[in-house]
Amino acid sequence: MQSPAKRRSPGWVLAAALLGISFAGPLVRLSSADPLAIAVWRLGFSLIIVSVALLVTGQWREWRILTAREAAFAISGGIALAFHFWAWNTSIHLTTIAASVTLVSLQPPIVIAISAVFLREVPTRRQVAGIALAVIGAMVIAIPAWRENTGSGPTGALLGNMLAISAAVTAAIYYTIGRRLRTKYGIWSYVGLCYGACWATLLMMAWVTRIQLTPQPPREIAIFAGLAVGPMLLGHTGLNWALKYMPAYVVNLIVLGEPLGATILGALIPSIRQIPSAMTVLGGAVVLSGVILAASATVSGRAAQG
Secondary structure (H helix, E strand, O other): OOOHHHHOOOHHHHHHHHHHHHOHHHHHHHOOOOHHHHHHHHHHHHHHHHHHHHHHHOHHHHHHHOOHHHHHHHHHHHHHHHHHHHHHHHHHOOOOHHHHHHHHOOOHHHHHHHHHHHHOOOOOHHHHHHHHHHHHHHHHHHHHHHHHOOOOOOOOHHHHHHHHHHHHHHHHHHHHHHHHHHOOOOHHHHHHHHHHHHHHHHHHHHHHOOOOOOOOOHHHHHHHHHHHHHHHHHHHHHHHHHOOOOOHHHHHHHHHHHHHHHHHHHHHOOOOOOOOOHHHHHHHHHHHHHHHHHHHHHHHHHHHHO
16 A cells, blocks of 8 residues: 555646746846845745744644754755855846756756765666756757857856856755755745745845845835745745655756746746747757656656555
């Protein structure tokens, strides 16, 4: 007989998470606030909702059994997430949405390496093939931005692309730590610690760099709230929920679909109006094929285990 964990199918949660994270790029692009300010407000609004969930569910009681080692891991995950947000928010304003969300979604290969070393979770050949195909598609999407900005200065798109890559590395660390802790702790007790550490780190970064966090106009507040509800709670929290039931490199596959969603939204929103090129459409098809291949391998593997 299957255990409850094996019977659970996080597919619908991952689909909702993909929808949530797809709004991140366009919303950040619409904001005129400093990248650090965006991240601070985003996490602040998110923590209000997380705090209510902790009180309602009573999961805050799980912190009583938290070991010093586990607390250190949760705080490290929050710090990695803080640097991820800073680097990625900055990259969005330096390069195109398609290039930024594509490069930051190159997390699965990094997650695979970290998971294999520290979690002893190794993907199948079919999963690796699907991830590799999706990564190739992601690179195809980013090619036009690289060509367009060849020879630009250090403050141009090249720096934006580099920041997006660094954001991918820190996100991979964050997801791998989440996989380790979510097997023991509930979703709200875990994200309460992780998001709290992230917010504290962002506040310290803003203080050191003397970034003005207040006041903010109503338009910016609305954008920050949208980032908290969509990309943060629906997106990140949904992915963290799935980490309890699936390896980090499988859950992380969903971020490879973000360039498709973000690029479509970037084209539809009038104030952004970034029409995807033929290369973006081609790359998106390749990404989707890779995700389907890897996901089907994962489903087959889970069925075989059952």
